[in-house]
Amino acid sequence: MAETNEHGHKWTMIVDLDKCNGCNACVVACHAENNVPIASEEEVIRGRGNHWIRIERYWEGEYPDVQARFIPVFCQQCGSAPCEPVCPTYASYHSTEQNLNVQVYNRCVGTRYCGNNCPYKVRFFNWWTPEWDSPLNEQLNPDVTVRSAGVMEKCTFCIQRIRRAENDATADGRELRDGDVQPACAQACPSRALVFGDLYDPESQVSERLPAERQFKLLENLGTEPAVYYLKGEDTHVGE
């Protein structure tokens, strides 16, 4: 389903719910890649846990006919993003070149309007300047800003990896190839439930896999035009 455009990219993630098993490898990978602080026990109790990608777990039915479902949720990189127009400082804005919803940390003044307006609840506010007990600070990824108190943050589709891959391709004098960019979550995922790529590239894995019979988008009816495609689980329930 490649879309065509002369310039830029349309970065897309496919989340195959038939493969996601809630292992949380993606969650830890994202913390490591993006310097996302860990909320303490007390903060989690206060509802201030923060993960740019999280595994939502839904119960359906009652014992013994109960089922659990996992849905990895992260910024949907909405094409028509409710978080953008409410930002008074243009900290939350749309990159037309990458088709991404971008957060400019040093413009953010912490009104938290964007967090309020995001229907997916994937934006997190830094209530304090995050601290890492030394020498844990050595683990920080120098390619990613460490956000300070008062700043909103969220999944970026690992924009630093996109940039690096673009620079490397330019240095090699070639076009970006499918697979050059791997966000940390998709790279770690053992079952390959997460597939990432450029929908403007007709040869990319995401273009080849979409449209899929099982596809849907989260809260599609809100008109947010998410860039994330979910594929429904395929349970067939033999003999029930």
Next chain:
Amino acid sequence: MTNLTRRNFIKIGAAGTATVILAGCDSDERWVKIETYVRSPEEEVAGNPKWFATTCRQCGAGCGVIARVINGRAVKLEGNPEHPVNRGALCARGQAGLQVLYNPDRVQTAARQDGRATRNYEPIPWNTGINQLAEALNSAGSRVAVWVGTTTPGHLVDLFTRFTDAVGAPAPVRYDLNAGFGGYAPLSNASEGVLGQAGLPTYGIGDADFILSFGAEFLGSWISAAGYGREYGEFRSKRIGKARGYLVQLEPRMSNTAASADRWIPVHPGTEVLVAQAILRLIADGSAGSQERRDLAGQFAGDVDLEEIAEQTDISVETLQTLATTFANASRPLAIPGTPVTGRDNATEAVNAINALNVVAGNLGGSGGISLTPAAPINALAAPTYSNYQDAADLIAAMTNGEIDVLLVHGANPAFELPASAGFQAALENVGLVVSFASIVDETALYADLLLPDRVYLEGWGYDVATPGFQGLPIVSGQQPVVTPLYDNVAAADVLLTAAKSVSGAASALPWTDEVAFIKDIVTQLPEAAYPAEGDDVKWAYFLQHGGWWPAEAPESEAPEVSLGGPVELGPAMYEGDPAEYPYFLHLYMSPILGDGSGASQPWLQGTPDPMTTIAWQTWVEINPRTAEELDLDDGDIVRVSSPNGTIEAPIYRYPAIRPDTLAIPIGQGHEALSRYAKDRGANPVQLVSGTPGNDGNIAWSTVRVKLEKQGENKPLAVFESTVDQGEDVHIPF
């Protein structure tokens, strides 16, 4: 520019009997350069990463890792795409390995403890520590014991084994929670019946099209999380000749594996083998599947009463029939026994009962079935063997009897991983010298006299024969330092090689000058790898660069010899505890995030929500909401859970997918030590099981009954999910 050696050059004084010199550095790979950001070497471009291939040691699986290193700092771990175990994937624990390296509570040099469990550690020079060890080993003779775990790198286990052989001591005990709770010993023993030889089998999940899992949490902390997670992705994919796999998980509490299954069956605890026997009978008597399968099933099907089994297992005859038909008709069905089977009495026989299904499936030794990892290609690299709990218990008995003068512990934490009734701590009183190689003071190191902290895996050398291997390949995973060692620590292998020089009988068995010389010696003997390499130096360089050795193609394997006789007639598991006093079945599981508990030292893992409950940082007790209602229990209410063996306290979490007669508790927390992040947090439910070896020499992890008492206090749960019930009015405090 400072040159630091990767191996400390230590001269040990002539004190006592030993005069030993830790080998100096003679080749380039033992040097690394530390650079400041402002003065970089010419080839270092600021901000440009370097990549090193190494091996994960967060569990025993031996996944290949690529570390991203910028200006001397390791900033990200990724799966090695070439490595046959994980092919680029990495589990949550594997990702968190950086926090093993950069943990703020690491032991930074050798130390002596002034009185056991006093936490009075006095740093000592390494030569003093090594000399003390050498002297003790020299006078102990064969009265030495070594206790290692699944995460102890293979090269170190090999060196320890050479040492114990040389001094006439028993081989190292290799037993920890991964091996014990994972059922390595019964699984390995049962391979004899179906694969002709003992050994930890690989389950070909990726190529199977129907899986009956008897509580095997292969998407949790079971045996090879990243490897089986990768296989599961293939299992769910459709390929030419293979339909999307269908998974049925039988277990009393829905794990994240069961949640991902197509069907979860809350089987009555302890009756898994009855289900297997019923299915065999139904296949034998039915019309589904090939004649060959029906005949084979006839060989293994005992004289069973289906109605009675339905009653005992809480699974209707119709459902049993469906399972049997589906299994018989599937093209590549597979049965996998998990901890409910390996953690019961007669565990090996119980595994045999499940394995009979694999014989019927005809899936032995090939893809989509169970198979053994082919032997490593050179004699020096034996497939790792894991001890049964009985071996550990025998060692504890020997310690109690004063037969052990020196105990060396590496990669295992028996003081945490065994119930107190195993008597490990008490037995230490009769051991002259206890040496811990732990990099963070754990519960066992609390009782050590001497701390000789090993370098952590991201700063150390090693190899590991990956077991289970995948795709029928023998795999020797390579481990190399990705950063300069952070502290003044000496590799445990070098400590041993150095000390052994002055131990009579041991010196000739351990002739290598140092760890790298030993590993290089082994690696250069390996035959042709998947990548071309000529000559010893190139072989060694490529071994490091590719992250290990494996051949391009799986060696030819012969059809295994099945010696499983007739039907396995085993009754339901025997439970400990009188049902009148202890009304609930206890279902323990290893936290999918914290693993064997060592993960509790890493804040990334502490802060990651449990997949099913979304709880972080805590221990909780899962209870069916109906049972909770009867007992007037709400989320967060503290309860005391007691078994005939012990007691723990933890808050309640009402869990919709657990049998009303069962309580489930994750293993992982409840540490007295193991860094600021782990200490005094949650409870350790291992205390609820019995330390007396069962009739199969294992710990009965899954056959204990417990009771519950409300404590009248409440602890708010650190849940990530919403705590608002549907339709509830909430006041938002903003």
